[in-house]
Amino acid sequence: MARPTTAKHIERRIKELILERRLAPGDALPTESELMDLFEVGRVSVREALKSLQAMNVVEIRRGFGTFVGSLSLEPFVEGLAFRAAVRYRQGQPGLLELMKVREALEAGLVGAVTAGIPDEDLDVLRGLVAEMETEALSGRVARSTDRAFHLALYASLDNHLLSEVLDAFWAAMDRVREDLDDSHQDPAVTCAQHREIVEAVAAADGERAVRAMRTHFDGIRTRLEPAGPQTAGR
Numbered sequence: 001m002a003r004p005t006t007a008k009h010i011e012r013r014i015k016e017l018i019l020e021r022r023l024a025p026g027d028a029l030p031t032e033s034e035l036m037d038l039f040e041v042g043r044v045s046v047r048e049a050l051k052s053l054q055a056m057n058v059v060e061i062r063r064g065f066g067t068f069v070g071s072l073s074l075e076p077f078v079e080g081l082a083f084r085a086a087v088r089y090r091q092g093q094p095g096l097l098e099l100m101k102v103r104e105a106l107e108a109g110l111v112g113a114v115t116a117g118i119p120d121e122d123l124d125v126l127r128g129l130v131a132e133m134e135t136e137a138l139s140g141r142v143a144r145s146t147d148r149a150f151h152l153a154l155y156a157s158l159d160n161h162l163l164s165e166v167l168d169a170f171w172a173a174m175d176r177v178r179e180d181l182d183d184s185h186q187d188p189a190v191t192c193a194q195h196r197e198i199v200e201a202v203a204a205a206d207g208e209r210a211v212r213a214m215r216t217h218f219d220g221i222r223t224r225l226e227p228a229g230p231q232t233a234g235r
Contacts, residue, residue: 006041010049013039015058018069029059029067074169081173089177096177097222103170104218110155110163111198111214112207118157125153126199133195137188144175150195154202186220194220 014035023029030038035046050067053059057070081099088095129150133142148171152164194217201210 006045007048007052010035010039010041010045011053014049014053018058023069025069025071027069029069031066074165078169078172078176081169082176085173085177096174099170099174099177100218100221103167103174104215104222106163106167106170107151107154108211108214108218110158111202111210114154114157115202115205115207115210118202122153122157123199123203125156126150126202129153130192130196130199133188133192137192140188142188142191147191147195148175154198190220 014029017023017029017038029035032043032046032050035041036043039046050059050061054061054070056076057073060068060070062068085095085099088098129146132146133150136142136146148168151171152168155163155167194213197213198210198217201213
């Protein structure tokens, strides 16, 4: 088995340092010189490791100020998902369909849990977003931002920050690809009706109905993604 390069080894050591010192995003890291002494390596290797970690949002290098723990956001993950889907689409492969299926599996698997005890204030938010969709539909199109806000708000009561970030990452990845593909959009009246049914199923604490509503919602998306030739999709 090949031994890791020095830079890769330092990357791992810096991550371990962050964990050991319980550092949070925005906290200062040791200087380059201190890292060199700590790990007994050269400046070039330290800089190479820091640049790699910066690309992953693990660290943030502020010129003239030092190096800090990064935002730890999923942006690099989003970029990878979007680029993979775009490449596969250009090759006539179902890149968008694959993204959608993962999202569907996540959302259909979680919406039942939401029905177990969603707060009234969350229901108010969801109904407000559906009303906003209905207003937007009058002009012929439901805004992507409103649709996205609905799906994020739907799972707020689960109080799982990682879940919210992962779901939003799939949204962002699909948006990046779809902007490039100039996609078509579903009938806005159908979009509104499907989202309202999801809300009412959740409000009724009917898990099976909520899952059916979510599956129906994704059925429409799948129909537009599954044709043999390269196709585009909308919500």
